[in-house]
Amino acid sequence: MSFIGNILWIILGGFLLFLMYFFGGLLLCCTVVGIPFGFQLIKIAVLALCPFGRDVEMLRNSGCLSLVFNILWVVFGWWEIALVHLVLAFLCAVTIIGIPFAKAHFRLMKMSFMPFGTNAVA
Incomplete structure (x- = not known):
């Protein structure tokens, strides 16, 4: 089911979402200050490409630096x-x-609100 969901996601706009996140990240990586954000x-772009079959988990030992970067x-x-x-x-x-696409957007929302200290796991 996740394979079919990912194919439909990519066809219905997930690839454009991936490209926007990916190229935005590359642009931020061009600056020294923006590298962590890039x-x-x-x-997030990798999760946006294939969100089905993955979940977002918060890391327990993310440290205070990830809190500062999230702020x-x-x-x-x-x-x-x-x-x-x-x-x-x-x-x-x-x-x-x-509804399955809404769940994927909720996963992307979770990661895009506080990306430091989160990982997408299969």
Whole structure:
């Protein structure tokens, strides 16, 4: 089921979402200050490419530096990505067919709100 879900996800816009996250991460990696944020966007891009069959887990030993970077992530306005995924999740959940896609957007929202200290696990 996850293979079919990933194929449908990619066809219905998941690939464009992956490209936006990936190239945004590459642009941030071009600056010295943006490298940690760029790596997190690339991590979100990998989850955005194939979200079905994966879950987002919080790491217990993430440390205080990840907390500082998560605060900077929110201060610099990257929380808007999570808000977009929340809106898209509600729009997908309106139809019964879109509920699995809504769950995928909720996973992406979880990772895009606090990306430091989270991992996508299979």
